[in-house]
Amino acid sequence: MKTQKKFKGCKWQVTFLFLFSWLCHSVSGQLHYSIAEELGKDTVIANIVNDLGLDIKEVISRKFSIVSRVSEKYFSVNLENGNLYVKDRIDRERLCRTAPSCFLTFDAVAENPLNIFSVKIEIQDINDNPPVFFPEILTLEVVELTPPGTHLVLQNAEDPDIGINAVQSYRLSDNQYFRLNENINIDGSTILELVLEKHLDRETLNFHELILTASDGGNPVRTGTALIRIIVTDSNDNLPVFTQQVYKVSISESAPINSTVIIVTATDKDEGTNAQITYSISKISENFYTSIFNINPITGEITTKGNFNFEATEHYEMSVQAKDGGGLVAQSKVLIEIIDENDNAPEISIRSLSTPIPEDSAPGTLIALIEVHDQDSGENGEVDCQIIGPSPFQLLSSSSRYYKIVNTGSLDRELVPWYNITILATDRGSPQLSSIKYIKLDISDVNDNPPMFVKSTFVAYLPENNLPGASIYNIHASDPDAGDNAKIIYSISNINTEDFPVSPYFSINIETGVLYAQRSFDYEQHKEFQMKISAKDNGSPTLSSNVTLIIHIIDQNDNLPKILYPSTESGGSPIYEMVPFTSEQGSLITKVIAVDADSGHNSWLSYHFIQMSEPSPFSISQHTGEIRTSRIFQEKDNLKHKVVIMVKDNGDPSLSATVTLSIYVGDHFQKVVPKLNNQFNDGEPSSIMQNIYLVIALALISLLFIITVGLVIISKCKESKPPPEFPTLNTNLYSQFDPRMLSNYNNGTLSLPYSYNVCVALDSSESDFSFLKPNQNVPVENLIDADDSGLGNKSSKETLSAVEVSYSNRGMMK
Known part of the structure; x- marks a missing residue:
């Protein structure tokens, strides 16, 4: 049948527990299905997707779902085939009690576009509950004088099922005293009565036991029984009677505990204990209602024992009974309607x-x-x-x-x-x-921000002599994006590709931006580096930015001063200067020239005398290195002076270099040497004797070698044609003198016009053999510089003879 905006669909029959149900639906915004209770789990109810006119291919993308706080427990939808399934056991009696109709509803929601369908599923009752008597054993006390025809009210059997599945008939076991009578109440309920048909005789039989059977109308039929035990007593022939067969009352769900709901009243025409009525909630309702209501057994006042919740239960129906002192019982129903209050927030x-x-x-x-x-x-x-x-x-x-x-x-x-x-x-x-x-x-995040540096140019300072591989600077770029869009990769490159590449000198951590030195730098070679740092994010598309980094190498005091003059590269040969004896105070003797490869303060040099044992007749300028006489020479002064000059830079710590200079005072070379010989012979006697013994021992052992060397020397002296007045060679000087040194120092303050390769003895009277102790203030500087200006005058040239002596001969003499 077609109705406005509603189309009646097909019917499905689902059989479970010997029952079937009819399923109906509509696709106009509301579906209606009808199923039997107690269907098995995963039973297919219908294809709800087809019934709603939806495309099964779109239900997943449209997030199709059912929404209900109650129905979600009992139903589920398979989005692959569109079937609506039973998810859990459905017990109609538990859900709806004795209500004539029972529905479970939910919303079927599909998104994109949004569609909402209301689905109503009617739960049909099946005969899954037998009739039950409460109590199963009913004890009645009947006065033996009770006349035949007396009606005794019995407790009805309870069956949670409804309709034909509910209790349909009662049957009493065969006996000769009682019969069962069924009356219909004004509310449609059945009143069971036990009718006495024959006088009772307590002395003959003081109790009777009857079986009361209740049957429902299901298929198959279910039954329940109760044992009626009748005790024959003496005369209580009036039953209690309630003033109303059904009490109706309304109460707010916010009513406090111990609020009065209603007062029920029953009367009994008997007297004495047979008229004393006790009120109670019947056993049928006791299991559920006694936790919510309480009845005063004397007054019949029903009060609240718990809190109400309209959203859970809208009304209550319970049975109360009045029992007199003789054991006769009357029953009445109390219907309580709960009034909703605004006690639930959205x-x-x-x-x-x-x-x-x-x-x-x-x-x-x-x-x-x-x-x-x-x-x-x-x-x-x-x-x-x-x-x-x-x-x-x-x-x-x-x-x-x-x-x-x-x-x-x-x-x-x-x-x-x-x-x-x-x-x-x-x-x-x-x-x-x-x-x-x-x-x-x-x-x-979306990659909409490039990496940013706080400045366009960064300047860093790196001391030279750094450790290779050490971090020297940390450059940082920030990217306000997130994730890979903010992950920055750093790289370095030359600003000007024509310059030497920076890659052999620097490396950068691509993740942290920490710059590392690949090698140790020398300020004297590289003073500055310029490079371009690129920061590129990992987004798509990639964004990047650049910055210039300038690294200045800071000079360290890592170079010793280098003395250019007097030269220190003569291989250990002594350096000499000749000073005229008549020099005035402040006369320039020579000038120490030195340089320092460092820069700034590290290259500022100062000049100092060191190792001076007595007041020296010489002074040195701290800033220029000029050596001058500090006073006029006197006859008692030593003719030979050894000065050690230290050149010190201004670094921290300070570095220095030294040079040793021998200065000889005299107008002529011939006057200087004899005095020097006298000074040489002033050594300690014990040391001289030890040296003489040593020489004699060496001479005896090497006699043959000495004779050979002597022949060579005589041969060399003959070739040089010495003048006849040349004195005997003094061994004191000969043992300390190296003929090769004369040609090594030809660039002194006073130039020497001629070079000599001679061996000399200045005083024949001192030709006796004497040996100097190695460290007795007569070092190698005692030798006379062949380039000294004292050897340059004419008279000196005439008195000198050249004698070439080999190194081996000098070694034996030492």
Whole structure:
């Protein structure tokens, strides 16, 4: 049959536990199915996707789901085939008790576009419960004088099933005293009565036992039995009678505990103990209602024992009984209706949430789908919803309970990386109740920012002589993006490709930007490096920026002063200077020239005398290195002076170099040497004797070698044609003199016009053999510089003879 906006569909028959049910549906926004209770798990109810007219290929992408706080426990949807399945055991009696109809409802929700369908599933009763008597043994006391025709009210059997599956008939076991009578109450319920048909005789039989059987109308038929034990007593022939067969009352769900619900009243025409009535909740209702209600056994006042919840139970139905002192019982029903109060705040549920969303999302992008529900009814359950506070989001109503959250403007993760969306739901009850839901929405990054340096040029300073491989600078770029978009890779390159490459000198950690020196630098070779540092992020597309890094090498005091004059590269040969005896105070003798490869303070040089044992007749300029006479020479002064000159730089720590200079005082070379010989012979006697013994021993051992050397010397002297007046060679000087040194020092302060290769003895009277102790103030500087200016005058040339002596001969004499 076709109705407006509703199409009746096919019917499916589902058989379980010998029952079947009919399933009906419509596709106009609401579906209706009918199934039997107690269906097995995973039983197919229907193909809900086809019934709703949806495409099975789109249900997954549209996030098709069923939404219900109750029905989600019992039903599920297979998104691959669209079938609606039974998920859990469905017990109609537990869900709806004795209600004539029982429904489970849920919403079928599909997104993109949003469609909401209401699905109503009727649960049909099956005969899964037998009739049950409470109690199973019923004891009645009947006065033996009770006349025939007396009616004794019995307890009805309870069957949770409804309709034909409920109790349909009663049967009493065969006996000669009682019969069963069934009356219909005004509310349609059955009143069981036991009718006495024959006088009782307590003395003959003081008790009777009867079996009462209740049968339902199911297929197969289920039955329940109760044992009726009748005790014959003396005369209590009146039953208690309630003033009403059914009591109806309404009470607010917010009623406090111990509030009076109603007072039930029953009367008994008997007297004495037979008229004393005791009220109680019948055993049928006791299991459930005694936890919520309490009845005063004397007054019949029913009070609350617990709190009500309209959303859980809207009404209560219980039986109360009045029992007199003789054991006769009367029953009445109490119907209690619960009045709803606005005691439930709206509930906000997030059905769908897209987080994070890209920062370049277009306005109108769906952020979330929320459901707002209030368990109250009427105006108490009507809800208004809004977003609290300024934000680039808007709440749009999709139906009475569903809302969409969309963005209304552009997003920038670098400014606001996340939003805390506050949703306020307020009902229309009195007083109004509200609830707040916070949704944290993260904004995902898009690579829209290049790496940035704080400056366009960085300057670093690196001391020379650094350790190779040590970190020297940390350059840093920042990227406000996140993740790979903010992961920066550093690289270095030359600013000018024509310059020498920087890669052999520096390396950079591509992740941290730490710059490392590949080698140790020398300020004297490289004073400055310029390079380009590139920072590139890992986004797509890649963004980058550059910066210039200038590294200045800082000079360290790592070079000793180098003395250019007097030269220190003569291989250990002594350096001599001749000073005229008549020199005036302040006369320039020579000048020490030195340089330092360092720069700045490290290259400032100063000149000093060291190792001077007595007041010296010489002075040196600290700044220029000029050596001058500090006073006029006297006859008692030594003719030979040894000075050690230290050249020191201004670094920290200071570095220095030294040179030793021998200065001879005299107008002529011939006058200087005899005095020097006298000074040489002033050594300690013991040392001289030891040296003489040593020489004699060496001479005896090497006699043959000495004779050979002597022949060579005589031969050389003959070739040089010495003048006849030349004195005997003094061994004191000969043992210390190296003929080769005369040609090594030809660049002194006073130039020597001739070079000589001679061996000399200056005084024949001192030809006796004497040997100097090696360290007795007669070092190698005692030898006379062949380039000395004293050898340059004419008279000296005539008195000197050249004698060439080999090194081996000198070694034997030492």
